[in-house]
Amino acid sequence: xxxxxGHLYPEYLNIYADRGNIAVxxxxxxxxxxxxxxxxxxxxxxPRLGSYDLLYVGGGQxxxxxxxxxxxxxxxxxxxxxxxxxxxxxxxCGGYQLLGRGYRGRDGSxxxxxxxxxxxxxxxxxxxxxxxxxxxxxxxxxxxxxxxFENHAGRTRLDExxxxxxxxxxxxxxxxxxxxxxxxxxRALGTYLHGPLLPRNPWLADLLLSWALAHxxxxxxxxxxxxxDELELQAHAVAAARARSRGGRPA
Numbered sequence: 001x002x003x004x005x006g007h008l009y010p011e012y013l014n015i016y017a018d019r020g021n022i023a024v025x026x027x028x029x030x031x032x033x034x035x036x037x038x039x040x041x042x043x044x045x046x047p048r049l050g051s052y053d054l055l056y057v058g059g060g061q062x063x064x065x066x067x068x069x070x071x072x073x074x075x076x077x078x079x080x081x082x083x084x085x086x087x088x089x090x091x092x093c094g095g096y097q098l099l100g101r102g103y104r105g106r107d108g109s110x111x112x113x114x115x116x117x118x119x120x121x122x123x124x125x126x127x128x129x130x131x132x133x134x135x136x137x138x139x140x141x142x143x144x145x146x147x148x149f150e151n152h153a154g155r156t157r158l159d160e161x162x163x164x165x166x167x168x169x170x171x172x173x174x175x176x177x178x179x180x181x182x183x184x185x186x187r188a189l190g191t192y193l194h195g196p197l198l199p200r201n202p203w204l205a206d207l208l209l210s211w212a213l214a215h216x217x218x219x220x221x222x223x224x225x226x227x228x229d230e231l232e233l234q235a236h237a238v239a240a241a242r243a244r245s246r247g248g249r250p251a
Contacts, residue, residue, distance in 0.1 A: 002036075003209070004039070004054075006056070007039065007040050009071075016093070016149070018194060025209055032225060054211075064094070065111060086186070088208050093192050096191055100118070103123070106123045106125075117188070122154070123153050124153050131239055132171030133169040134146040134147075134171075137163065138184065148193025148195045152192050155176065156192075157175055166181050173192070202236075
């Protein structure tokens, strides 16, 4: 099976090793006999987004985010429609912010978002940096843990009733106060967790891959055959221990 991935703005949104998430999906797909076909989608590209099984948006600095925002926001209707139709999506940090309704900088300027995720982001006075550990709130993996690294000044506030990716065990999360991190809409996940995220959370990579395969086949998501994940689980344990050493979620 060929799984088509649309990687949005890789030349702009590519900090903190977020490209590694694609590499992990490629490897884990190949281990099950599938092929990931990754197409970079830059400013001005006019693809049919429904032809992809997974969309990926990485993180970037404020300058790069501002450069791609007009193009990204113009794709808003199409992105919301394909997610509703079952396309999987992963957005990290800057991509996560811009797939909400918008981002307001400290100078009062505003970047208009896509409106996929039900949240608003405003710039804070200090950065929230360090290892993070979450307890997953995903119905497919409730109670499992997600480890990563955050480095953001944005405070993302979810709408009441919005579904987060997880509850903060250690770290700051969306805003440093709510106790939640990330957001989920359908098969779309948004998060501040870098590192990159998927190498140390192989079950989450497989969940995204199962959603993408379901879209490719027109069927329902199926549990994937397990892989030998000893190194991945060791990486998760190390990251989780570093996060726990922070002494719990800051007030």
